[in-house]
Structures are given as C-alpha cells and as structure tokens.
Amino acid sequence: MRLRVARIPEELDWPRRGTAVVIDVLRATTVITRALQAGAAEVFVCGEIEDALDLASRLEPRPLLAGERNCEPIAGFDLGNSPREYESAMVAGKSLVMTTTNGTRAVLAADGFPRILAASFNNLAAVCRHLEGQTEVSIICAGTDGAPTEEDTLLAGAILAALPSGEGRPVSPGPGTPEREAWDLFFGHLSSGLTLAERFKQTRGGRNLVAAGYDDDLQECARVDSTTTIGVIDPDGPMRFRHITP
Numbered sequence: 001m002r003l004r005v006a007r008i009p010e011e012l013d014w015p016r017r018g019t020a021v022v023i024d025v026l027r028a029t030t031v032i033t034r035a036l037q038a039g040a041a042e043v044f045v046c047g048e049i050e051d052a053l054d055l056a057s058r059l060e061p062r063p064l065l066a067g068e069r070n071c072e073p074i075a076g077f078d079l080g081n082s083p084r085e086y087e088s089a090m091v092a093g094k095s096l097v098m099t100t101t102n103g104t105r106a107v108l109a110a111d112g113f114p115r116i117l118a119a120s121f122n123n124l125a126a127v128c129r130h131l132e133g134q135t136e137v138s139i140i141c142a143g144t145d146g147a148p149t150e151e152d153t154l155l156a157g158a159i160l161a162a163l164p165s166g167e168g169r170p171v172s173p174g175p176g177t178p179e180r181e182a183w184d185l186f187f188g189h190l191s192s193g194l195t196l197a198e199r200f201k202q203t204r205g206g207r208n209l210v211a212a213g214y215d216d217d218l219q220e221c222a223r224v225d226s227t228t229t230i231g232v233i234d235p236d237g238p239m240r241f242r243h244i245t246p
C-alpha cells in the first residue's frame with residue numbers, strides 16, 4: 001500500500017488515485033461521522049455559506065443546514081458544528097447541507113479521487129479496516145486556517161501506524177516527510193501519558209474550541225472507536241457523504 005499525507009489541502013500535489021481520507025478531527029469529519037451514525041441520510045458539503053444556502057434551496061424536501069464559522073453556529077442554520085447536537089431525534093432520515101471553516105473545504109479539495117472517506121478518532125478502526133488491501137491511500141488533513149494542526153496530523157499518524165504497507169510489514173516513513181511527522185507525533189502521544197482530549201487542548205484547533213467554550217466537544221471527538229460508521233463520497237456523484245458500515 002502506498003500511503004501519503006497532506007498536512008493541509010495545499011500540500012496535495014500528487015495524482016488523485018485510490019482513496020482519499022479526509023481528516024478534520026475538531027470537528028467537521030467527527031460531526032459528519034456522528035450525523036450518519038445518528039441516521040442522517042446524507043451530508044452534502046459546501047465551501048461557502050452562500051453555496052450551502054443555494055444548494056439547500058434546490059433540494060426537496062428541505063434539508064437541514066449545518067456548520068460553523070469561527071466555531072459558532074451560523075445565523076439561520078439548523079445545526080452548529082458540535083457533535084453533541086447530532087442526535088437521532090434531530091437528524092435521522094434527513095439530508096444535511098454542511099459548511100465549515102476548514103473541514104468541508106478539505107473535502108472539496110479531495111474532489112477527483114475515486115473515493116473519499118471522512119475519518120475521525122470515533123471511527124478509526126473501521127476506517128483502517130476499510131483501507132486494508134487498498135493500493136493507494138491519500139490522507140488529507142484540513143488543518144486550521146491554512147496551517148497544519150496537530151489533532152489532524154495525530155490521527156493521520158494513528159492510521160499510518162495501523163496499516164501494513166504490504167506483505168505484513170508496517171509502514172516505515174522516511175525522515176523529513178509529512179508521513180514521518182505524523183508517525184512521530186502519534187508515537188510521541190502514546191508515550192506522553194496524556195489522554196487524547198488533554199492532547200487536543202494543546203493543539204491549534206483545540207485551543208480555538210476551548211476559547212469558544214466547546215471544551216466538552218474535545219471529549220466527544222476523543223472517543224476512539226465509538227462507531228463503525230464511515231461516511232463515503234462515491235465517484236461521479238455530488239459531494240455528498242453517505243453511510244457505510246464495513
């Protein structure tokens with residue numbers, strides 16, 4: 001298996017083959033996973049608020065509008081970007097149209113890959129199982145405001161550490177590569193003695209959420225393997241995640 005990591009979407013400068021795994025741990029890809037786990041029928045992603053409003057106005061029945069700007073719910077939208085909002089009573093059977101500051105833009109940056117998955121710590125093992133046996137995997141981290149952020153790179157490292165490169169051998173990233181950085185970050189975390197939620201507090205994305213009063217979301221986003229749900233965008237269709245359970 002060939003595995004590559006873009007710490008931000010701008011680092012993606014290789015051919016779009018195989019599967020793209022998009023990561024915005026805090027919180028977009030965690031929320032997409034949670035929404036589908038709670039029974040949402042589909043989650044469309046848009047880059048801009050205007051695009052989301054336009055798409056929503058063309059869908060029948062009317063979808064739920066979801067997302068954030070500066071970590072806060074968007075005026076007039078039905079849902080913000082806290083995983084705790086995505087209960088079955090609210091989203092089951094519904095279509096969602098979502099726009100977030102960094103996460104949905106990272107998904108759009110993966111357009112052109114034959115398959116796009118949304119990964120989070122919540123569905124880490126399920127995503128890794130799904131990737132086993134694939135030949136090319138590109139991990140695309142959202143980052144925060146154009147810069148890499150450690151909670152995303154940490155999950156990239158966890159995926160790298162879990163996947164064999166082939167013939168049962170572990171992946172062994174070369175020095176000075178984004179893959180090595182992700183690998184080192186993950187193994188550094190394992191030996192740190194910190195919980196994942198504590199580690200998130202030290203990251204760019206985590207600090208933003210704590211400053212906005214969303215500390216409890218760090219715990220939600222740190223629930224490793226709490227679901228087997230994976231959101232997948234299929235080729236040649238709209239930029240819309242639907243649920244698969246591997």
Ligand code: MLT
Nearest residue numbers: 027028071100101102103
């Ligand atoms: C993003 O897309 O930038 C994040 O999901 C930010 C957030 O959750 O507030």
